[in-house]
Amino acid sequence: MTKLFYKIVSKNYLLILLFTCCLVSCTDANTKENTAVNIALSFPTEHYKEPLDGRLILLISKDTVTEPRFQLRDDSKTCQGFGMDVTDWKPSESLQFDAASFGYPVENFADLPSGEFYVQAVFHKYETFHRADGLTVKLPMDRGEGQQWNRAPGNLYSMPQKITIKDGAFPSLTVKLDQKIPPIEPPKDTKYVKHIKIKSKLLSDFWGRDMYVGAHVLLPEGWDTHPDVKYPLAIMHGHFPKDFDGFRTTPPDPNLKPDYSERFDVEGYNIMVQQEAYDFYKTWTGPDFPRVIAIKIQHPTQYYDDSYAVNSEAQGPYGDALTYELIPYIEKQFRGIGEGWSRFVYGGSTGGWEALAVQVKYPKEYGMCFAACPDPIDFRAYCLVNIYEDENAYYEKGTFRKTLVPGHRDYLGNVDATLKDMNYRELVLGSKGRSGQQWDIWEATFSPIDNEGYPKRIWDRLTGEIDKEVAAYWKENYDLAYILKRDWAKYGQDWVHKIHLYCGDMDNYYLNNAVYLAEDILSETTEPYYDGEVDYGDRAEHCWNGDHDNGNHISRLRYHRMFIKKYVDKVAKVAPKGADLTSWRY
Template identity: 45%
Template sequence: MKLKSLLISFLLSGLTNAFSQQKAENIAGAKGKLQFKISFSSATDAKPLTGRMFLVISHADTIEPRLQVGRYGTQFFGVDFEKLQPAQEITVDGSILGYPVNDLKDIPTGDYYVQAVLSKYTEFKRSDGHTLWMHMDQWEGQDWRRSPGNLYSKVQKISINQNHTQSIKLLVDQVIPPIPVPADTKWVKHIKIKSEILSKFWGQPIYIGATILLPKGYDENPDKHYPTVYEEGHFSLAPPFRFRESDQSEFYKDWTSDGFPAFIAITLQHPTPYFDDSYAVNTVNNGPYGDAIHQELIPEIEKQFRCIREGYARLLTGGSTGGWESFALQVLYPEFYGGTWSFSPDPLDFHNVEGINVYEDKNAFYKEFEWYKTPTINTRFWQTGDVRLTSKQRITMELVNGTKGRSGGQLDIWSAVYGPIGSDGYFKPLFNEETGVMDTSVACYWKENFDMRYYLEKNWTTVGPKLVGKLHVFAGRMDDFFLNFGVYHMEDFLIKTTNPYYGGSFTYGERGGHGWRPYSSGQLLREMDAYLKKVHPDN
């Protein structure tokens, strides 16, 4: 009897499990299929287009969904297309990668605002023999969300029910208008030129430019020439140092006051098909931006404005991207520039590139130890040190923005600047964006070409004498993106230099995050002025 009872119990248990499994399968089968069908209107463009289509989903429409996309922004998906005809539909469904949520089926049931954006690509037949399809910057700073000529749909409110099958249509029938260029004023002037050097490389017209801030008394002293400060950084048409004539800010009061150091301050515009900024150096992927800036743009600036055309009087500064540029330009053009004050620079060496150790990590997604793995951290909250983004999340976000390095994102531009060219003409990536696996050959290229510490170690006997006293670096020890570690590695080398000793400075904010600065722009310029008085050739 006992054996019989056990047998009956076993059979009932099996039936119960089978019933439960079937019930689960029935529930799963009842789950609906969500998809979006997106097309563009012939009224906006009658010809076939190549590019990338974006679907943006947001909780609110206080600003358009497309303008909410970002590193920490709202949900979006992206899909490439070639020779898309008007009215031909692009499908966004569960097969299309998204960010922050990767799969469309995982968007919670609820009410949302949706918008589609069509980013147009241009065919570039480069002088190196490669043909690439990329987005042509329209003087907006390589931003598909607001690039003039890109198409977008009107915002539509929808209800998503993941238990129902839904097919939602969106029509891209609006055109993003041109970016208004600020008018020249007494204080602020603008230059924009076609670069013959870059146009030849890219096979399309490429433009570079500058915004110039003039000192007090410039018009009243027509025979006086001034030292220049180049503030490097991301694309912007705004004046240097956030100078604004409308709000009587502290810097405006400083700049326009009697006795304030008289400089010509300059920001440069040099967007590329990869990013809003070229990093101002010659590279195999971006092209000869270093040559274009130093052989075309700066000579034009110095022709139109009364700059002192001597190396000691050309100073550099900038933060983040501009921090790396200002430091690298001083190192690579040691006699053309007279000194740099570089803040929170992008990695000056590559042992920590937003968490990734280029030289030791086997995978960009995680750190591997003897018995376990941990996710690589890309971004932290500087106030607490808590994780904000993992490396995998950051990499996925850029992949959703664009394949083949066309995201306009930070990791992609580093690969375009620091890395080699691939067989298809796009840059050869440091890591596989889907698996995270690192490519050691690319890591070696990064080191040999753009690791600034390694460059100085190799060349100190010849370059060092031209850099004495010129290198000044600032960083917060809690930099959001771990950029302080590259500064540490650079300092470790420079403070040990001899014949000559580097003679510069490193300054840290103990609890400072990304963008930490020990003083205002006005104070910085006063420090630069004091420095110039010491190094003036007449001294």
């Protein structure tokens, strides 16, 4: 009897449990249906008459101190973003925003907090490229802004509008992307600064359309009055330069209202920047500064504001285009010496990686490199990830818990963003490596391509699981410290005296860890010994460049005057016997 009672009760309990589960499931489904977004978006025919492909980004902000499109960040001060791919969007067609679109920092619409917010939409326009490898890809073309989705000329956006979200319910909206970002006027030549843009045959052949690279050229004092003199070439690598910024022929604007730099905790930093630029002009034209030609290269790609200055499967032969097309052209136009020893490279962060990369990849074509706070130069320390040994980029896994891997810190070690935060933000801005941001450009530079023609992921962007086959490809082709060790016997004579590295030991992105590993490799070199320099700044943050006398906010503005002098002081070590080391020292 007891057994029968328990059988009946158990059977009834099972039925109740199944009924409850169905009820919960139905309730969840109804909740999702009720919280589905009803956002209709359109753009007018006066902006475009043809259908568009691209990325639609919806932004939600608590305030409009700046437009929401300028507020999407990695840290806790970010606004909210959702993104979805769009194909063949016709003018005046009402497009419904996908409720399942991925979001950052809140992943789903239903989980948004209640309150009053401002909503803005941005459309990042893509173009179709038929590459030489037979693959067709859709990517955003740079339009003079340096591959910035929220500033790119031709992109569409709406004006912010106020909404109320309550209990996960998003209001119905009609959003008109009736604003179009205007074209950018190119800079004009001056006595000292010239602007160069050439068609690259190598890149045009790769991309199946005309492709260009360029540079801003700073001529030395006396260039026009010394027509027989040929000059060394100082090549500064780094993020997309709109002009030869950091060079100003007039004192700071007396009407400029001082602003506050949150990054450096400095009041009136904008005035300091102008003063430093004016001081550099006076130094550049003064009697004691070396006479060289200085250039800043412009080479934005469809993936970022610059190419990382090396050849890659996804972006094409940018290393060869810069080294064998652009630089010789500039030297011919402006009387450069035109020999490997007379070209030296320098830069910080992205530019620091590029400076070392071109010295490693083209050992005879460049005479010296000065790499400050370089992006990861040893992938055992790809920021805080060892791509060869770690299984997951987002988490340190233990037996009973897992810990998020930090992505950004201040000089005291306070973390305000994790690697997962950074990568999830990029997922909102673009699929298939098309966000135009940091982690995507590293993949576009270092990775082989997938079957569609886009860069292969080093790790799954949602889970963080690392692809070891991709990691092995990275190691053999772009792990600069590993390549130096692997090829020292072959190219050591061409690298000796040329490698100089600088990094703060509290770099915000943990880039000093890779420099430590690279230093170990360099310190063990023999026949020849590398005979360069590795230096660290105590508690110095990102962009520290070897200046022990000034803070980051000042030293980062002095790359030209610091590294040009360093090169001139050391040039005799790399110049061949009989090289002209005097005529350009007037």
